[in-house]
Amino acid sequence: MSGIGPVEPGEGTRTWDPADAAASASTRGRPRSRPLRFYDAHRRAVLAVLTAAALLAGGGYLYATRPHDRRAASLAPPFPSQVVNISYVGPLTVPPGTHPQTFAFEVLLSVESGPPVTTTHLTQPYAGLSLTSAPGTPFRTEAGSARKIVITMQVTACGTVPENAGLPFLDVTLRNKRAIQDHSFILGPRYAQDLSHALQVACSNDSE
Structure with a gap:
């Protein structure tokens, strides 16, 4: 009690x-x-x-x-994970000449209220998959606004990535005046299907 x-x-x-x-x-x-x-x-x-x-x-x-x-x-500001939301938008076409095992997605990061939130780190859980973002981290988002983020992934080892990504998520480090938090965002079944398809295509002709 x-x-x-x-x-x-x-x-x-x-x-x-x-x-x-x-x-x-x-x-x-x-x-x-x-x-x-x-x-x-x-x-x-x-x-x-x-x-x-x-x-x-x-x-x-x-x-x-x-x-x-x-x-x-x-009067204390909210924790950053309480006011940040990341939603999945959809797959993107990578530019010509890009590495053949590369694919991209677009997500939307929004901040509902409170002080501005800085995204200091963004990654994913699979060892055989590298990730970059545009804009690159760190980037800041004001309250009441949303920012489109392009997530580009490249397969580095097909043997260590899943054939079907059942419940994939993004690991994000967020910071505001209140705290710094590591938070995992699950982007839903459509992202899981698109990621699984991209991994299958990327590794379909892999010789490993």
Whole structure:
């Protein structure tokens, strides 16, 4: 348990009740008996002991969130992975004269809100496949905007890439004022089909 709440009102805080007010007025000025004085003197200690025992039995602790702590948390910028989205656009035709085992895709990177996000690194998980991007990393994207990115891949070892890429993803390192995060973006079944087809074509005449 991370805490209990809301925090109880401080000592002496009561809700307004006319019946309580009348009872208080009728007893005001009367001398308090010795047992009542003893109870008043030790009430706080008893309550503290009981509260501590209850919390220890439940394995929790009591804390109060200060107003300025809550304001600071609400004003902190979001983590970059919370506001960045990468979606798959489709395959691209590579220029003539490009290495025969090269293919390209286009993706769209968008930033929903918060401070600008810098993409510092972009790669993919397969050992036998190299990746470059245009624009090259690092590049910065402002909030409320989207940037088209051309992903060019080249097969370097057909024996280490899958024949069918079941659930491929892009590994991206993102940075903003809040944090630096490594995040994996799954681009969906259409990207998986296009990547699998590109790998099959690239390695169809491979002699390895």
